[in-house]
Amino acid sequence: MKEMKNRHPNRKCKHILVSILYVLCRKHNDPRTFAEICTAANVRKQEIGAYYRLVLKLLKTSTVGLRTVNIEECLQRWCSTMELPPLILPAAICVSRRAAELNLTQGKCAISLGAASIYLCCQTWSHVRIQKNCPINPLYDIWQSHKEIAMTAGVVTATLIGCYRLLRPHVHTLLPDWFLVAAASDLSQDPATRPVSK
Incomplete structure (x- = not known):
């Protein structure tokens, strides 16, 4: 050709x-x-x-028969790559679903929304634990930088931050209730058993 x-x-x-x-x-x-x-x-x-x-x-192939990227599969890969605690994944999935339903990130791609969802969960988790004076626990204190999340997801840092700023005012609507309770608790319940909120 x-x-x-x-x-x-x-x-x-x-x-x-x-x-x-x-x-x-x-x-x-x-x-x-x-x-x-x-x-x-x-x-x-x-x-x-x-x-x-x-x-x-x-290859005379159209994009019609090709499967598109599933953002929830991406979130699973990214959380695994960054070795985040198990409760971040279901919370990030919940955030991305609710944000899409509420059309909060119009014009942003699903990849940017997914990365911003993880960042929102990590930031909120740390913020709640600091506010409640929770004891230091290396397994559950999350200090994930936006740069590391952006690099893992393959998005530009500025795009991630821009998307995060659109989500931040709606944090209590987007995050599942159990996530905020778990962040402020002693984490006696195994977070891996928590269901994905719809």
Whole structure:
């Protein structure tokens, strides 16, 4: 294909392979975000986008049959990567669902909302524990920086903070009640057993 030849495929072999990997992940029900694929392969996002469209043309594949990224799967991966306490994941899922239902982050992508949801949970948890003078517990004192969350999720730090600022005024609406109670308690109940709030 002339369009592919014009892009010098022999010099950009890595970019083409990464684009194919992105398509295959979506096709085989294990979708990843552009940011995750690019970070793993150490290539720029903009270059992958161009090759991704060309690969779709060459494979004569439409995006209709390709599975989209599930934000809840992303949240699970990110919380696991950052080794966050188990109760952060269900709380972040609840925040992202409620924020989407209330349309609080209009114009922001689901990835940014997911990252901001984790940051909101971490910040609120720490804030509540400080306010209540809870004893120091290395297993449950969460000091996750917005930079680390942004890097793990593959979003720009400024985008994460912007999305977080949209969520922050609605913190009591977005967070499940059990999360705030657990933050202020002695955490005698195992948080891993807590259900995901809908």
